[in-house]
Amino acid sequence: MAGAIDQAKEQMSKSVEATKENFSGIRTGRANPALLNGIVVDYYGSPTPLKALASIGVPEPRTLSVTPFDASQAAAVEKAIRDSDLGVNPNRDGNVIRVALPELTEERRKEYVKLAKTKAEEGKVAVRNIRRKAKESIETSVKDGDLGEDEGERQQKDLDSLTKKTSDQIDELLDSKQKEILEV
Numbered sequence: 786m787a788g789a790i791d792q793a794k795e796q797m798s799k800s801v802e803a804t805k806e807n808f809s810g811i812r813t814g815r816a817n818p819a820l821l822n823g824i825v826v827d828y829y830g831s832p833t834p835l836k837a838l839a840s841i842g843v844p845e846p847r848t849l850s851v852t853p854f855d856a857s858q859a860a861a862v863e864k865a866i867r868d869s870d871l872g873v874n875p876n877r878d879g880n881v882i883r884v885a886l887p888e889l890t891e892e893r894r895k896e897y898v899k900l901a902k903t904k905a906e907e908g909k910v911a912v913r914n915i916r917r918k919a920k921e922s923i924e925t926s927v928k929d930g931d932l933g934e935d936e937g938e939r940q941q942k943d944l945d946s947l948t949k950k951t952s953d954q955i956d957e958l959l960d961s962k963q964k965e966i967l968e969v
Contacts, residue, residue: 793919804908
């Protein structure tokens with residue numbers, strides 16, 4: 786029945802990866818193509834992620850260049866970027882859309898830190914839910930007689946240490962993201 790622990794470990798590592806992915810969409814002082822990950826473009830009537838419709842580059846530290854694969858969709862891509870919550874004003878130069886990222890104000894940095902904390906807490910909640918399900922699975926196995934009580938207790942201790950380790954990983958990611966955001 787070590788399967789419950791293995792399954793929990795795999796799911797918790799996925800939660801850590803999802804948290805990393807969420808952090809990549811939070812803006813810091815530098816231009817990063819991941820900032821545009823959450824943007825969805827209305828592509829011939831269907832919502833499509835921007836990264837599926839265009840190549841994104843970083844020609845300068847504070848500039849992103851977006852080149853749509855389908856030149857006729859440049860206006861739709863530009864509109865999607867403008868309407869996003871990034872607070873940027875894209876400029877179109879032929880088929881290339883340039884997104885200049887303004888300097889972050891102290892107030893905006895604090896908002897991003899709050900957002901990062903929220904994303905980290907979401908990751909921790911997911912980890913705790915995984916722990917709860919695995920714990921229920923272990924308790925059921927003990928009750929059904931598939932596992933001895935000592936083995937059940939040992940697995941629960943393993944599960945608790947795994948949960949603590951995973952939560953600590955998320956805290957470390959949050960600390961590094963906060964430093965990155967507050968770096969001027």
